[in-house]
Amino acid sequence: MNHCGCNDWQSTHRRSMLRRQGQVVPIPRAVLAGESAGMCRRDFLRNGAVAFLTVYGASMLDWGHIWEAASAQAATPGTDPIIVSVFLDGGNDGLNTLIPITGSDHAAYASKRPHIGLAPATCLPLGGAAANPDWAWNPAATGFQHLYDAGKIAVIPSVDYMPPDLSHFHSRAFWQAGELDPDPATGWLGRWVDQNGAADNPLQAVSAGWSLDGSLKSATNPVAVLSSVEDAQFTMNNVWSDPQLMVDTLAGLSVRSAANEAMAAADDAVGGAVNVASRLSALTQPTLPPTGLGYGTTSFDQRMSNLAWMLASNLGMRVACVSYDDGWDFHDSQVSRQAQNLSRMSTTLAAFQADLEQRGLADRVITLVWSEFGRRVEDNDSGGGGTDHGAGGLALVIGKHAKGGLAAEFPGISDADLDQWGNLKVPTDYRQIYTNLLGDWMGTDPADVIPDASSYTPLDLVA
Amino acid sequence: MAYSYPALPSKPTRAHFQRLLWRAGFAGSHDQITHYVKLGLPRAVTELLTPFRKNVLVGPVPTDGGNRLQPLDLWGHDCLWWLDRMVRSRNQLVERMTLNLHDLFATSNAGVGNTRHMLRQNRLLRGHAVGNFRDLLERITIDPAMLLWLNGADSNKWEPNENYGREVMELFCLGNDPNLESLTHGLWTNANMYTQDDIHEAARALTGWRYDWDKAATGTVKQRENPTFWDAGYHDTGSKTIYGHTGNWDWRDVCRLVVNHPNHAPYLAYSLWSYFIAAPPTAPAMREMVNNYRKSGFELAPLLKVILHHPAFYLNLDEPDMVKPPIVFVAAGLRGTRRFITNNNWSWLLDNMGQVPFYPPNVSGWKQGPAFLNTNTAHAYWQTTGYLLYQTIRDPGSQTPQAAVSAAISALSHPWASSDTRAKLETYAGDYATRNGPTLDSHDHVERQTVIRAMLMAGPDGLLH
Structure with a gap:
């Protein structure tokens, strides 16, 4: 199918090119994690920083805050359509x-x-x-x-x-x-x-599987990938004297300014996985x-x-x-x-x-x-x-x-x-x-x- | 033939060679890096592009539970068989390119249902990994796995099946993403996009190949390996028009027309570049890749050499910007921990991680880069690391925190670790001693060393190369 004469195609082409430029803007994770006042939410939006994060777009927020928000919502039965x-x-x-x-x-x-x-x-x-x-x-x-x-x-x-x-x-x-x-x-x-979701609850939008469904890719509010709640814990053979220190250290490794998109993805996947494991099991x-x-x-x-x-x-x-x-x-x-x-x-x-x-x-x-x-x-x-x-x-x-x-x-x-x-x-x-x-x-x-x-x-x- | 290449960095450090072996292979052992350092960068690149023909595999033959592999008969052994080559081969770029070509010509045994054909296709890809692409395209077009996977074996002049005709253009050779025009600096153009007519006409031209199911089941070994045959009676001999060229084309003509299509060279160059370098190619790099490839009559080596020479390949050695695909992570993890294939865990672990060789998710292959990573797969990389480290750590005795971290890095063949990560791991080592002291026993030493190595491998730094 030849699209060159198709206006719709060309206009979407231009849009996607603009976005592509935005994707390579490195996102300092410390800023996203709320540890710096130097970058506000609007800057984040302007940079178009759509990361392929597991809790996608959530890294601007402190994890504890995210899960408190989810817990709060869990306390009251919802009435909203799904x-x-x-x-x-x-x-x-x-x-x-x-x-x-x-x-x-x-x-x-x-x-x-x-x-x-x-x-x-x-x-x-x-x-x-x-x-x-x-x-x-x-x-x-x-x-x-x-x-x-x-x-x-x-x-x-x-x-x-x-x-x-x-x-x-x-x-x-x-x-x-x-x-x-x-x-x-x-x-x-x-x-x-x-447009309509919460800035602090990744579980408002879930890919039930192993990878993020393209329909759910968001720019600002967080969404999540979740396959099963079991088998998510971080353990290691031979590590039984002080496993908590291991888990805390692993989470800590991911808290830094990422130099590029791949590093941001690695930081957020690892940091997110540790937090999903510890919080979700306690949540429900x-x-x-x-x-x-x-x-x-x-x-x-x-x-x-x-x-x-x-x-x-x-x-x-x-x-x-x-x-x-x-x-x-x-x-x-x-x-x-x-x-x-x-x-x-x-x-x-x-x-x-x-x-x-x-x-x-x-x-x-x-x-x-x-x-x-x-x-x-x-x-x-x-x-x-x-x-x-x-x-x-x-x-x-x-x-x-x-x-x-x-x-x-x-x-x-x-x-x-x-x-x-x-x-x-x-x-x-x-x-x-x-x-x-x-x-x-x-x-x-x-x-x-x-x-x-x-x-x-x-x-x-x-x- | 005069080819044009970018100049290599004139004063390479050890880190340059590590980058080279990470991305053009599955990470270098300490000895291998030293070997290449002695050769120097230009000869190292040349050696990678010039496969050894003898003594290719170095090290013990692969086993599962003490028995030799049976790739054709036992679940997961096909995966182990290939993984073993990645671990032991001296031709590291050949193995890495075989994986890249498997992603490009993504064929899944889920659709083929014949491991013998999959292994045959794997040999075909390996044989052309740094060879001639046009020759590869001709062979893979009539490869039994491909003929089954994309329905060439079912297609005939009465009812041509468009599946292969479409994907050979959309995914394998020409591309249809309009963004390619700017990504290739205008060498690929929308104006040259193939049409649905071209697909249909190519499907007609590709008819004539059949598959003998009886021979596939009960023939000689050779017949079982390739039970396809040409049947002129099934071929549409009529006139076809493809990309404006009219003739009584057959499958060879389709391959010729595809590789001569103006969008082919830029599409392939862009696609191959993106397996090695995260940033899109510069305009001069695109021109050099395309020119070398065309001048050479579709040879991959002069194209790949542009990539391996390019300054972008060696950028940001202290801040790697590519995600290790799961297969690369496992093969490199085995090399890094100095292990060989002795069990079948890797097959199901790779499934959890999201990349099983011979089983790409669909005909477009695996989504590369950051798409490999999410909370689920990050956990699977961790879980796999547990198996990679299993029983590899002896009591190192009493160590300072700094010594514990240095020993772990050395034991893993010097993986990349940022200074920030090293500092945090030293803090961990110190905190561990404080929390579990005053004196640490043998178990504590092992536990601490295990954690540091696991962090280096499956922490965020370990997922990058």
Whole structure:
């Protein structure tokens, strides 16, 4: 895809260049740690010092202060709304997740997908109050059937950006950034945290996993990466006479003026890890998830059940990101592999929703499930059938307050409906989801977070 | 052929050679640094760029629990097999470049599902690590692991699969980040960006390679290693237009057109530079890399030599500004503690740290630099350090705080430690004696030495090179 004539591309290009200059400004850690009066918060912002810290952007604050703030929030049950983002990494095939089973769309589906097309009779109907005879779930997506029939899924059947780029890495970056910038300095949820979050609680925004989700990159307010609360302690073989002195010394090594970005990252990762270990274990008592919810044993199950537990611990968490990263990039052998993923993922999300309801959190949490793009309408015969990169992906908004049913237009898949590459057209821009969730769910102004927000008419996904 | 290189620092210190071995290898042992110091910087660079052909591996063969490795059959042994080469090879730059090329052509056994193919690809990368890139591209395009990973083996003239055609342009050879135009000082241009048409036409041209699943399962060793074959009946012989060039192109033509694309040389030069130097290349460095690479017919050595000669490579020796990738940390940790492969812990530890060889997270490889570090991975670097130090420390006897810190630095083959860190570790050593005295017993000496070494390795200084 050639972008040189595209104004949007060029303007985002310029913006990202400006940011890049800012990134190389060294950040004296002593200043960030609050040990110097020489640099105020505004200077920090002006320097654009977006560090890749684990508690990202938090180093301007004293750690004790951060955790006191988190503890204070833990003491009072929260009432604020929460967004959970679940990313299906690799480009899930929406058309084989939710299958058109009637009319010309189904006829086109069957003829364009001779290798991987699913028979309507085997698929799971869309029932409940928003019953819809034109569509059916992949037979493996039993969790989605359960949630949909209970009126808890709003479906966006063909969502992307224009012009669709078909690159995993660009598309993911664009979704995470909330703008068409391939190398974004901040993510859309990170900017929300900057605008609406607390300056002192990294647990307000959590990547539940091993690395920071790009959506959560913030410029000023802190966010955190957290996989599990256990196994975080700092111990060493043969060190039992005075382990506390070891831990204190390790934390002390990271308190200094960092000479460069890598050193700042090392200082903050080590300092942050020591503090996470000591503070988090003192902060909360482990609470087992309710039983009988149907969680499985995969790492995704562990992340989601951990997340429900952390949400219930009143840590002040407002946004959380999880990725289902077993891969959805099915260029070949799609039917069985996608079925396995859909089965696991949908039952986990159903268990997560039940978990939230049992913990009394269902009125506060909405879950957005998305993938970076959809796939080519016409299948290939690789390994029994697969699909190339395409446009117009499937996104779902799940929750007690999701407006159950189809929530956006489907452009159709007859030849005349497709673009020149045989891809779905894009009636819905992904930012129309964001403006809706930011405005109607979080109750904040989308224009604070999404560039040119007014041009993305919000969908109607939540009640 | 006249190539152009920046002038090397005229009065290098020992620290210059340490930097060279850290970034163009997996850290130098004391003896190795001394060897290179004697050679002098120009010959040291030349030696790194000129692989030894004999007696490449020095030291005991790798084992797991006393048994020899079985990389094809036992979990984690593929990782150990390669790690061993990083630890023992005299061709340090070759091993480091093999890792860099594995990141560039990121192929994961999670998708390939065949360790034999992964090891074959690894040998291919090693054979070209400081060799000819065009030759490497031709071979890796039809390499069995790659044909499985990016669906070349499933692609045919009736239904060309675009996966390889896209990634060979986007990730391996040309790039599509518009920021590259300014990062390469205009040598890479948006105006020359490939298009979706180019991808589709290349996918057609790449058809014709197949994979014999029967031979892969039950053939001879040679067949099992490479069960791919050319089938003219599967190749699209029609006319294709790629980057404006029209012809009945096949896979060789795609490789030729890709390496001759005006964005290729600057993209590759920029990408390789960024494995060695944190700051982006200067305009003269970009020009020298691109010119040497093109003049030489796509040889990597004249390009890499620009990097290893460049003053930016030797900047800030007292304030290193690159993060050690987890694999580098483990290999260098083994070299630093003078250990060899004797167990399988490194495989799962590398998983915790976020970088398992043969299993990059996706086709774009690992996110490098500070992205390797967060609270979770910092803890994993610490945990790994515990295994690296396990049973390596004997009672050093009574030491002053200064002597305890010096002994630890020396025992670890002189890793970088800032003066601030040394001072804090000396304070620790003194405080430890005060808190656990008046006299320290044998255990106390070992504990104190263990902590100091762990701090040097997994404290913030130890994560940088």
